[in-house]
Amino acid sequence: MKKYIFKRIITGIIVLLGVITITFIMARVIPSDPAAKWVGPKATPEQIAMAEKELGLDKPMPVQYANYIRDLLKGNLGRSLRTKQPITQELAAYIPATLEIVIFGFLLAVIIGIPLGIYSAKQKDKMLDHVSRFFSIGSVSLPAFWVALFLQLVFYKKLGLLPLGGRLSLETTIFYNVPDITGMLLLDSLITSNFMIFKDAFIHIILPGITIALYPIGLVARMTRSALLEVLNEDYIASIRSYGVSETKVLWKYALKNTLGPTATVLTLSLGYTLVNTFLIETIFSWPGLGNYVATAVTTLDYPAIIGVTIFSATCYVILNLIADLIIALDPRIRL
Amino acid sequence: MKNKRLISLLLVIVLVVSLIAGCSGGGTTKGGGEGAKNLLFQANGNTPYINLDPSVENSNGVMVLHNTYEMLTYYNYETGKIDPMLAESWSASEDGKSWTFKIKEGVKFHDGTDLNAEAVKKSIDRTMELGLGASFIWDSVESIELIDKYEVKFNLKYPAPIDLIASAAYAAFIISPDAAEKDSDWFNQGNGAGTGPYKIQKAVAGEEVVLEKFDDYWRPWKENQYTSIIMKKVPESSARRQLLEKEEAQISVNFSTTDIEAMKKSDKVQIVQRPLYDTVVGCLNTEKYPLDNVDFRRALSYAFPYEETVNNVLEGQGVQSHGLIPGGLWGHSEDLMQYNFDLDKAKEYLDKSGVKTDGLTIEMTISSGYDEYRNFAQLFQINLKKLGINLEIREMSWDAQWEKAKNPNPKDRQDIFLFIWWPDYPSPISWFEGLVRSEDKIFFNLSYIKNTDLDAKMHEASMLTVTDRDKAEQIMIDMQKEIIDEAYFIHMYDKSATYGISKDLKGFTTNPAYPTVVRYFDLYK
Numbered sequence: 001m002k003k004y005i006f007k008r009i010i011t012g013i014i015v016l017l018g019v020i021t022i023t024f025i026m027a028r029v030i031p032s033d034p035a036a037k038w039v040g041p042k043a044t045p046e047q048i049a050m051a052e053k054e055l056g057l058d059k060p061m062p063v064q065y066a067n068y069i070r071d072l073l074k075g076n077l078g079r080s081l082r083t084k085q086p087i088t089q090e091l092a093a094y095i096p097a098t099l100e101i102v103i104f105g106f107l108l109a110v111i112i113g114i115p116l117g118i119y120s121a122k123q124k125d126k127m128l129d130h131v132s133r134f135f136s137i138g139s140v141s142l143p144a145f146w147v148a149l150f151l152q153l154v155f156y157k158k159l160g161l162l163p164l165g166g167r168l169s170l171e172t173t174i175f176y177n178v179p180d181i182t183g184m185l186l187l188d189s190l191i192t193s194n195f196m197i198f199k200d201a202f203i204h205i206i207l208p209g210i211t212i213a214l215y216p217i218g219l220v221a222r223m224t225r226s227a228l229l230e231v232l233n234e235d236y237i238a239s240i241r242s243y244g245v246s247e248t249k250v251l252w253k254y255a256l257k258n259t260l261g262p263t264a265t266v267l268t269l270s271l272g273y274t275l276v277n278t279f280l281i282e283t284i285f286s287w288p289g290l291g292n293y294v295a296t297a298v299t300t301l302d303y304p305a306i307i308g309v310t311i312f313s314a315t316c317y318v319i320l321n322l323i324a325d326l327i328i329a330l331d332p333r334i335r336l
Numbered sequence: 337m338k339n340k341r342l343i344s345l346l347l348v349i350v351l352v353v354s355l356i357a358g359c360s361g362g363g364t365t366k367g368g369g370e371g372a373k374n375l376l377f378q379a380n381g382n383t384p385y386i387n388l389d390p391s392v393e394n395s396n397g398v399m400v401l402h403n404t405y406e407m408l409t410y411y412n413y414e415t416g417k418i419d420p421m422l423a424e425s426w427s428a429s430e431d432g433k434s435w436t437f438k439i440k441e442g443v444k445f446h447d448g449t450d451l452n453a454e455a456v457k458k459s460i461d462r463t464m465e466l467g468l469g470a471s472f473i474w475d476s477v478e479s480i481e482l483i484d485k486y487e488v489k490f491n492l493k494y495p496a497p498i499d500l501i502a503s504a505a506y507a508a509f510i511i512s513p514d515a516a517e518k519d520s521d522w523f524n525q526g527n528g529a530g531t532g533p534y535k536i537q538k539a540v541a542g543e544e545v546v547l548e549k550f551d552d553y554w555r556p557w558k559e560n561q562y563t564s565i566i567m568k569k570v571p572e573s574s575a576r577r578q579l580l581e582k583e584e585a586q587i588s589v590n591f592s593t594t595d596i597e598a599m600k601k602s603d604k605v606q607i608v609q610r611p612l613y614d615t616v617v618g619c620l621n622t623e624k625y626p627l628d629n630v631d632f633r634r635a636l637s638y639a640f641p642y643e644e645t646v647n648n649v650l651e652g653q654g655v656q657s658h659g660l661i662p663g664g665l666w667g668h669s670e671d672l673m674q675y676n677f678d679l680d681k682a683k684e685y686l687d688k689s690g691v692k693t694d695g696l697t698i699e700m701t702i703s704s705g706y707d708e709y710r711n712f713a714q715l716f717q718i719n720l721k722k723l724g725i726n727l728e729i730r731e732m733s734w735d736a737q738w739e740k741a742k743n744p745n746p747k748d749r750q751d752i753f754l755f756i757w758w759p760d761y762p763s764p765i766s767w768f769e770g771l772v773r774s775e776d777k778i779f780f781n782l783s784y785i786k787n788t789d790l791d792a793k794m795h796e797a798s799m800l801t802v803t804d805r806d807k808a809e810q811i812m813i814d815m816q817k818e819i820i821d822e823a824y825f826i827h828m829y830d831k832s833a834t835y836g837i838s839k840d841l842k843g844f845t846t847n848p849a850y851p852t853v854v855r856y857f858d859l860y861k
Contacts, residue, residue, distance in 0.1 A: 030733075030735075030736070031733075031735055031736040031739040031740070032733070032735035032736070032739075033735050033738065033739065036735075036738075037735075039468060039469070040394035040395065040468070040469050040470075041394060041395070042394075042470070042760065042770070042780075043394075043472070044472045045777065045779055047467065047468070047472065050467070082386055083386050083387065083524075083541060083542070084387060084392075084520065085521075085524065085541065090541065090542075093540075093541060094542075149574075152575070152578075156578065156582075157578055157582075160582075164575055164578055164579060164582075164584075165570065165572075165575055166568070166570075170375065170377055170566055170568075170584070171375075173538070173544070173546060173566065174375065174537070174538075174546055174564055174566060283571050283572065284571075284572055284575070286568070286569065286570045286571060286572070286575060288540065288542070288543040288544075288569075292542070292543075292569075292571070293542065295571075296383065296542065299705060301733060301735055
């Protein structure tokens with residue numbers, strides 16, 4: 001087991017190194033003038049030449065790469081060409097908002113997706129099952145941006161129940177001291193017992209949260225349903241049933257346990273998907289997260305920022321994959 | 337039992353969610369409480385700032401900085417004159433190489449210190465020393481000398497219009513002496529000290545800025561002015577429109593044409609067109625066949641769909657250019673000749689040029705991500721097709737577009753480069769020095785013009801800008817005549833900005849010399 005984990009970590013690092021190298025090379029191959037970007041539009045040739053030296057762009061590419069890796073090992077991702085701020089500092093400012101929405105969506109997926117799958121399996125081919133399957137397929141196949149716009153139209157424009165976007169209302173932003181401990185507003189306001197802000201943050205996260213959650217909810221519900229149905233057809237379930245054990249007990253005590261492996265794997269992997277999906281959703285809901293940040297970085301070819309976000313996303317993926325593998329490995333029936 | 341518990345848990349969650357959503361819905365969509373009375377919300381498509389250092393910012397951030405800092409002078413685009421701001425009066429020596437400014441007394445910085453000549457010197461010195469952003473506007477300055485507490489003298493290397501330069505939208509802000517000692521990081525944490533009517537209360541990089549009234553501002557405050565301002569990034573055009581329609585936001589800008597049409601029908605929003613100094617030109621590659629032929633260039637100029645672009649593509653968000661200099665800026669003349677769309681004339685010039693069009697393909701590069709550029713380029717393509725010329729439209733990132741334009745081999749460069757130009761300070765000389773002046777190493781002269789006669793006139797006009805502005809203006813108009821006749825550019829259009837503002841908002845205006853800036857002090861309800 002230890003050997004397996006060690007092996008997985010090493011491959012993870014190799015993958016990350018590959019991602020960094022490819023992104024670095026791509027950023028240099030794409031025609032761009034980082035020095036001109038650094039000094040801003042309409043800079044003079046002298047200013048650009050100065051910036052080139054300052055950023056070390058006058059050095060050969062292998063040297064630049066070596067410098068980049070050296071800085072990276074020190075936890076320094078460089079400075080954004082556009083804002084001139086350290087990338088690590090900017091990522092730290094944007095990541096909590098993204099994590100908050102991803103975790104919110106993840107919790108919804110667990111709370112709604114798993115029970116939905118269970119009931120669907122239990123009521124196989126009955127009305128509830130059809131409705132649930134229709135919902136699951138719909139939520140997986142509907143494009144998230146469409147859902148986002150639709151929810152905005154209904155809940156903001158027509159009903160006026162929920163805000164259009166942002167993390168807090170204008171009044172809260174201006175007239176209240178918003179706590180900043182983890183950067184996740186829901187958590188921070190709870191820690192400081194600031195329920196006014198909690199309420200405000202909560203109503204702001206509902207629409208983007210639901211949009212983000214829809215895909216994993218559908219996926220998890222479908223996965224739970226099919227895994228459960230498969231288990232319920234196993235011989236051991238038939239023998240438990242033959243002892244006269246109640247159907248509820250069969251389902252919850254004996255069957256469900258054996259479906260949790262695949263469900264947890266799907267759930268973990270969908271978390272990675274959610275992380276990327278949120279990039280699009282954030283723009284629509286003016287959610288000040290990583291997606292919003294990377295969208296600007298890409299359109300302005302701010303390559304240190306692009307590499308920074310890529311490294312963060314890749315790291316998340318590698319870690320989540322590792323966790324998914326470990327969950328499978330925890331199953332005593334699987335030998336590594 | 338367990339599943340019952342699960343159901344109850346779910347029910348409770350649903351109940352709590354709907355309760356919270358239900359009872360607070362009204363509160364968030366309507367401005368609540370006394371404090372919100374004089375609150376103004378500007379929903380912005382882009383980030384409200386990139387850098388809050390007034391010496392460095394060369395982008396959107398001036399929309400924040402022009403409300404928190406001030407300059408020595410202010411360019412009044414309606415009169416074409418320079419108004420005093422922090423300077424009370426000024427004068428130049430006869431040779432235009434030394435300028436003296438008398439500084440206003442009784443003005444306070446946000447940190448409580450008084451404005452004086454030393455603060456002015458320190459601010460401009462700091463901008464020049466940092467050498468970032470638009471600091472190059474001060475290139476002519478040799479030294480800044482303190483005459484007395486409220487008088488400062490600029491000694492120049494060569495004559496330059498310091499009164500105009502001091503009114504620039506970028507890099508001309510006056511900072512408190514204490515703040516001038518700080519670095520950019522300090523400013524970007526939301527700190528600062530200017531003399532403007534508002535102070536920064538909060539700044540979140542890339543997202544939002546909150547401004548609050550500066551009580552000791554040197555001009556008196558009135559009751560109905562806005563005391564709290566929030567500028568927030570709302571990337572989606574439709575979202576900005578909805579905020580205006582619901583009266584949550586009071587000002588927003590840059591909408592899709594669909595949203596503009598929708599807002600015209602709203603009784604809560606008014607659409608306001610404001611002029612800009614941004615001009616859109618097609619730079620014609622004069623070093624490459626067949627565009628090295630002046631008659632061929634004229635043919636192209638007659639084939640461009642000016643009217644259709646302004647009316648149908650831009651939906652009125654612009655006007656056809658008269659030469660290089662946009663309307664509202666000195667140096668602009670309505671008497672200059674305009675090429676209009678006329679395929680017969682285009683054909684005539686094409687024949688005159690002797691260029692064979694069999695299978696002739698020319699390439700136009702445009703910056704990617706702009707629907708309007710793509711749309712008028714396609715209309716142009718259709719027109720050229722009728723002349724037997726294939727227009728290949730290449731959408732690329734600005735960097736890729738510029739890199740191609742700087743290729744040492746003229747044949748590997750584009751034929752037409754779509755370029756947007758705006759001045760660094762309110763002077764027409766910027767267009768000539770940027771787009772027309774001969775360059776040893778290619779930079780922004782992307783028509784690759786090498787015209788010594790124009791270079792000489794440009795130099796003369798530049799010098800006269802200081803001593804005899806009327807004469808300078810005449811020379812610039814004459815230069816444009818030659819530029820138009822030579823058809824170095826397709827003078828497409830002068831841009832304008834479409835604002836959506838609340839119908840209750842009064843005093844709204846913008847000044848093209850200060851792009852993206854709304855001076856909130858002028859607004860009231």
